[in-house]
Amino acid sequence: MHKGRLEAFSDGVLAIVITIMVLEMKVPHAEGHSADFTDLQKLWPVFSSYALSFVYLGIYWNNHHHLFQAVTRVGGGVLWANLHLLFWLSLLPFATGWMGENHFALAPVALYGAVLLAAGFAYYLLVRSLLAHHDADSPLAKAIGADRKGKLSLVLYVVGIALAHWQPWLGIGVYTLVALIWLVPDRRIERTLGH
Amino acid sequence: MHKGRLEAFSDGVLAIVITIMVLEMKVPHAEGHSADFTDLQKLWPVFSSYALSFVYLGIYWNNHHHLFQAVTRVGGGVLWANLHLLFWLSLLPFATGWMGENHFALAPVALYGAVLLAAGFAYYLLVRSLLAHHDADSPLAKAIGADRKGKLSLVLYVVGIALAHWQPWLGIGVYTLVALIWLVPDRRIERTLGH
Amino acid sequence: MHKGRLEAFSDGVLAIVITIMVLEMKVPHAEGHSADFTDLQKLWPVFSSYALSFVYLGIYWNNHHHLFQAVTRVGGGVLWANLHLLFWLSLLPFATGWMGENHFALAPVALYGAVLLAAGFAYYLLVRSLLAHHDADSPLAKAIGADRKGKLSLVLYVVGIALAHWQPWLGIGVYTLVALIWLVPDRRIERTLGH
Amino acid sequence: MHKGRLEAFSDGVLAIVITIMVLEMKVPHAEGHSADFTDLQKLWPVFSSYALSFVYLGIYWNNHHHLFQAVTRVGGGVLWANLHLLFWLSLLPFATGWMGENHFALAPVALYGAVLLAAGFAYYLLVRSLLAHHDADSPLAKAIGADRKGKLSLVLYVVGIALAHWQPWLGIGVYTLVALIWLVPDRRIERTLGH
Numbered sequence: 001m002h003k004g005r006l007e008a009f010s011d012g013v014l015a016i017v018i019t020i021m022v023l024e025m026k027v028p029h030a031e032g033h034s035a036d037f038t039d040l041q042k043l044w045p046v047f048s049s050y051a052l053s054f055v056y057l058g059i060y061w062n063n064h065h066h067l068f069q070a071v072t073r074v075g076g077g078v079l080w081a082n083l084h085l086l087f088w089l090s091l092l093p094f095a096t097g098w099m100g101e102n103h104f105a106l107a108p109v110a111l112y113g114a115v116l117l118a119a120g121f122a123y124y125l126l127v128r129s130l131l132a133h134h135d136a137d138s139p140l141a142k143a144i145g146a147d148r149k150g151k152l153s154l155v156l157y158v159v160g161i162a163l164a165h166w167q168p169w170l171g172i173g174v175y176t177l178v179a180l181i182w183l184v185p186d187r188r189i190e191r192t193l194g195h
Numbered sequence: 196m197h198k199g200r201l202e203a204f205s206d207g208v209l210a211i212v213i214t215i216m217v218l219e220m221k222v223p224h225a226e227g228h229s230a231d232f233t234d235l236q237k238l239w240p241v242f243s244s245y246a247l248s249f250v251y252l253g254i255y256w257n258n259h260h261h262l263f264q265a266v267t268r269v270g271g272g273v274l275w276a277n278l279h280l281l282f283w284l285s286l287l288p289f290a291t292g293w294m295g296e297n298h299f300a301l302a303p304v305a306l307y308g309a310v311l312l313a314a315g316f317a318y319y320l321l322v323r324s325l326l327a328h329h330d331a332d333s334p335l336a337k338a339i340g341a342d343r344k345g346k347l348s349l350v351l352y353v354v355g356i357a358l359a360h361w362q363p364w365l366g367i368g369v370y371t372l373v374a375l376i377w378l379v380p381d382r383r384i385e386r387t388l389g390h
Numbered sequence: 391m392h393k394g395r396l397e398a399f400s401d402g403v404l405a406i407v408i409t410i411m412v413l414e415m416k417v418p419h420a421e422g423h424s425a426d427f428t429d430l431q432k433l434w435p436v437f438s439s440y441a442l443s444f445v446y447l448g449i450y451w452n453n454h455h456h457l458f459q460a461v462t463r464v465g466g467g468v469l470w471a472n473l474h475l476l477f478w479l480s481l482l483p484f485a486t487g488w489m490g491e492n493h494f495a496l497a498p499v500a501l502y503g504a505v506l507l508a509a510g511f512a513y514y515l516l517v518r519s520l521l522a523h524h525d526a527d528s529p530l531a532k533a534i535g536a537d538r539k540g541k542l543s544l545v546l547y548v549v550g551i552a553l554a555h556w557q558p559w560l561g562i563g564v565y566t567l568v569a570l571i572w573l574v575p576d577r578r579i580e581r582t583l584g585h
Numbered sequence: 586m587h588k589g590r591l592e593a594f595s596d597g598v599l600a601i602v603i604t605i606m607v608l609e610m611k612v613p614h615a616e617g618h619s620a621d622f623t624d625l626q627k628l629w630p631v632f633s634s635y636a637l638s639f640v641y642l643g644i645y646w647n648n649h650h651h652l653f654q655a656v657t658r659v660g661g662g663v664l665w666a667n668l669h670l671l672f673w674l675s676l677l678p679f680a681t682g683w684m685g686e687n688h689f690a691l692a693p694v695a696l697y698g699a700v701l702l703a704a705g706f707a708y709y710l711l712v713r714s715l716l717a718h719h720d721a722d723s724p725l726a727k728a729i730g731a732d733r734k735g736k737l738s739l740v741l742y743v744v745g746i747a748l749a750h751w752q753p754w755l756g757i758g759v760y761t762l763v764a765l766i767w768l769v770p771d772r773r774i775e776r777t778l779g780h
Binding site: 395396399406410470476480481483497501 | 592596597599600601603604607610612620621622624625639646650768
Binding site for chain 1: 590591593594597598600601602605608609661664665668671672675676678679682683686687690691692693696
């Protein structure tokens with residue numbers, strides 16, 4: 001089985017998920033007058049939630065892109081592991097909208113972290129199912145290595161969700177930290193493939 | 196005629212259908228306060244409807260992917276048979292939203308089954324129109340074989356719709372059963388192509 | 391310049407246009423009770439408008455697919471002629487929604503015809519701009535020939551719009567007739583390419 | 586790293602952004618009667634905003650297409666420069682909708698210009714990050730040259746935003762002027778690649 005259509009379908013879903021999030025950023029409506037800069041200022045929690053989720057989806061797209069460049073074989077289990085990842089990522093617009101509209105209240109911030117945690121775990125499972133089809137000395141296996149970043153992220157999401165129950169802004173801070181850790185594209189794969 | 200653009204267009208439509216369904220999962224709004232975990236709990240029928248439809252669309256994408264890997268020739272009739280399938284699948288978000296919002300009431304559950312039945316029948320017609328362009332000993336024809344799963348699904352959808360009139364939850368149970376039957380990817384094609 | 395990305399972008403836009411139309415088919419909401427089959431029956435004008443537009447977009451996708459199979463060279467003018475076609479097709483969901491919600495009243499039916507007319511004219515311009523890059527004895531030029539179907543469609547749209555002012559249903563009848571004329575895929579190109 | 590998936594993902598996002606803008610053009614609803622041509626006339630600011638943004642996104646797609654035809658190597662920084670461009674372009678539907686619904690009032694016109702400015706600057710950064718991976722005598726470097734059009738556009742956006750504070754229509758006029766300047770596809774690249 002070749003990986004082309006899996007990549008195309010994933011690109012399609014990610015492109016749509018990243019774009020429909022902006023639909024949650026509703027055009028301000030008000031009785032009589034709604035074309036003021038002050039109307040716009042009220043949108044900043046929605047806008048900053050959107051920006052954070054955009055960065056997260058960009059990270060997933062980048063990592064997915066890097067990951068599948070090292071992949072040579074795709075089996076049936078990988079198709080479902082990939083769909084499982086897309087399922088959780090497709091819930092991000094909902095979690096983003098709820099968080100933005102409620103100005104980073106406890107429950108939405110915790111839900112947002114839970115969706116990130118589920119997506120992170122799904123990515124971990126996808127990597128595992130890919131490794132099962134590749135040898136231990138394949139470029140993919142070498143590029144993944146111990147996957148410290150992936151495991152650390154899962155721990156940090158749990159920490160973020162826990163902290164959010166005390167102070168929602170701390171949760172957001174931890175999620176932003178994880179995004180920053182990943183903003184550096186997966187150089188392991190780039191480096192390994194470069195050789 | 197080559198099959199590349201048909202696959203790309205189908206991937207596009209399926210990616211959009213699978214993603215816009217999540218737009219039916221409206222961010223909870225309430226007077227004053229809507230950022231509670233209890234608001235989220237009310238969404239479980241919408242969420243579980245979404246999850247079931249996501250699995251169904253994943254199955255269709257997987258089977259479509261497998262099917263067209265064995266295809267070598269595509270004629271004009273196949274283009275329309277494929278669009279016919281996409282038409283019914285494009286109605287799934289509507290049926291999903293109606294079912295979720297009405298907590299699995301009779302009419303929405305029956306409609307959901309009817310859309311699944313129509314899509315299943317359209318897939319059957321697509322397979323037939325593809326077989327008409329391939330020899331009886333082609334990999335495609337061997338891989339499809341007697342298409343027992345496809346025929347059984349159509350019967351089960353009818354059973355599910357009928358049972359839904361008595362007890363909607365039984366209908367959902369049957370639709371879930373069909374999804375489980377298909378969750379195993381179409382190993383027939385994988386096996387035949389493997390040789 | 392190669393045509394691959396133009397095809398991919400067109401497929402993307404057409405896939406989205408064909409799919410977001412279904413968002414106009416709103417899940418029925420009513421005070422207290424909205425999960426009845428009677429609620430569904432009220433949706434038939436929206437549903438039949440959707441079905442007609444789906445067929446039209448399917449025809450455009452099919453013809454676009456056939457057309458570009460015969461194309462060997464794409465210039466800058468073709469990119470814009472193609473975007474111009476996509477612009478009018480992107481207005482079809484709006485026209486479809488307005489027509490369906492107003493039960494085929496005069497103004498929406500006339501607007502629907504106007505969008506079809508503009509799209510048909512844009513397709514004609516696209517074909518002209520492609521022919522300008524190909525010789526008179528190229529497969530493309532032979533396949534297009536006198537383009538009788540294309541010209542007839544434009545005339546019929548005008549007739550349909552005019553008739554709609556007298557009796558909206560006659561307009562719909564003419565638009566449906568044009569769709570039926572085109573449902574046969576562009577065999578001219580298939581036949582010519584077959585040689 | 587090959588550029589295929591970057592192009593495909595960008596095409597996907599641009600196709601969705603260009604299409605979901607039309608969702609802002611809401612089907613007119615009114616008590617009792619809303620199927621009049623006069624209801625349609627009220628939509629002209631929304632329609633003309635949509636048309637302007639469609640042209641802008643078409644320009645970006647065309648230029649992106651031309652740009653990446655000359656590209657031979659893509660690094661990790663380019664992936665993020667590209668996502669940064671897509672981020673600003675994804676905000677165009679929101680700015681378009683706000684501007685159209687408020688009949689070209691000051692704040693929305695200024696915001697629209699700000700989004701165009703940010704997108705223009707992001708495109709400039711993308712070109713820079715691509716040049717960093719290519720030699721000074723590569724086809725890409727020659728095709729870009731001094732990038733006078735790109736720099737002029739940024740200046741004109743600032744002028745447009747400033748003028749909008751005095752007279753919103755002047756802002757729109759300047760944005761339209763920039764679109765006209767770019768409507769001519771990037772012949773520099775076409776010419777250079779032609780040799």
